[in-house]
Amino acid sequence: MARFALAVVHEAARAGRVMVGGPQFKARLLPYVPGYVEMLAFTEAVLLALREPDFMKTLEYEGVAHDAYGVAISRDLQRRFGIEGLETWYLKFTMDEGDDGGEVLVVSLHQPEEPLRRAGGTLPVRFRRKT
Amino acid sequence: MKKLCGECGKRAVEPVMAPGRRTPFRNFPALEIPESLAIPTCSNCGAEWIDRETARKLDEALAAQGAAMLADVARQAIEALSATMSQRELEAKLGLSAAYLSKVRHGKEAPSAQLVALLSLLAARPARIEEVERVWATGRVPPRVVSTNVSRVDLKVDSDVAVAG
Numbered sequence: 001m002a003r004f005a006l007a008v009v010h011e012a013a014r015a016g017r018v019m020v021g022g023p024q025f026k027a028r029l030l031p032y033v034p035g036y037v038e039m040l041a042f043t044e045a046v047l048l049a050l051r052e053p054d055f056m057k058t059l060e061y062e063g064v065a066h067d068a069y070g071v072a073i074s075r076d077l078q079r080r081f082g083i084e085g086l087e088t089w090y091l092k093f094t095m096d097e098g099d100d101g102g103e104v105l106v107v108s109l110h111q112p113e114e115p116l117r118r119a120g121g122t123l124p125v126r127f128r129r130k131t
Numbered sequence: 132m133k134k135l136c137g138e139c140g141k142r143a144v145e146p147v148m149a150p151g152r153r154t155p156f157r158n159f160p161a162l163e164i165p166e167s168l169a170i171p172t173c174s175n176c177g178a179e180w181i182d183r184e185t186a187r188k189l190d191e192a193l194a195a196q197g198a199a200m201l202a203d204v205a206r207q208a209i210e211a212l213s214a215t216m217s218q219r220e221l222e223a224k225l226g227l228s229a230a231y232l233s234k235v236r237h238g239k240e241a242p243s244a245q246l247v248a249l250l251s252l253l254a255a256r257p258a259r260i261e262e263v264e265r266v267w268a269t270g271r272v273p274p275r276v277v278s279t280n281v282s283r284v285d286l287k288v289d290s291d292v293a294v295a296g
Contacts, residue, residue: 019171021180022138030155035193036186064140096135105137105180 003058003065004095006050009104013047017103028110032083042081043106046091049073053120068092070116070123085130088112088123136173144180147172156193158244165192198241205235205242208250215257224263
């Protein structure tokens, strides 16, 4: 079971209470989007696309829980961000919970390195840009 | 109040202004982030955190910096090519409007990255304009030329490879 309820995550994403960071985050996502605003908008859109069957596991780093998900995003979403063919994504985040509903802190959003073993079944990697 | 760092778990994230930060942006591998631009940064592990406001400021600053670099490279390339042909001649061969390159040269038009890339390649080897002329005349891409008669030092190539050009 995920540490953070998706309803709370979705609410934060809709309100723009999302931060992205960590050493590799932008290096792995910026090549696919035209800038930082789009990078954040894409991250929010993927968070909103998450469903419970996409959940993989909860990991703990330095005493902080992170939920990991594997998701196949819709063709509409791929088209909206100009990344047709880049369908499956690995995503990991934690939350800074607070009275305001909290903020989602996304540390990973990138191409899966292997098939994604999720609560709703294994998702094969589909990540090849269509030209 | 400082924010939580999702990387190290310390509540140590606050806006930081710093020199020497660089980032990839569009076609540029590394543009410098202005020193005065504050980015939420963890004082414990150094992780930078981007929110909507920071993203907007970064895009704005980096787009301006990228545009300035394009304008500067375009100006250098146009000046270099002016030794080989007139601006009007170059405009005609590249299918550009009359006086467009003059506007670019004087900062009155912002050149696209594609045009700057083309001008840079031509400035490095002006003879290639003849290949462009052949394309317009024949409607065909010229055959690929493989030559080893190019200095590896000039190209900074250290392996034994044939150079297309």
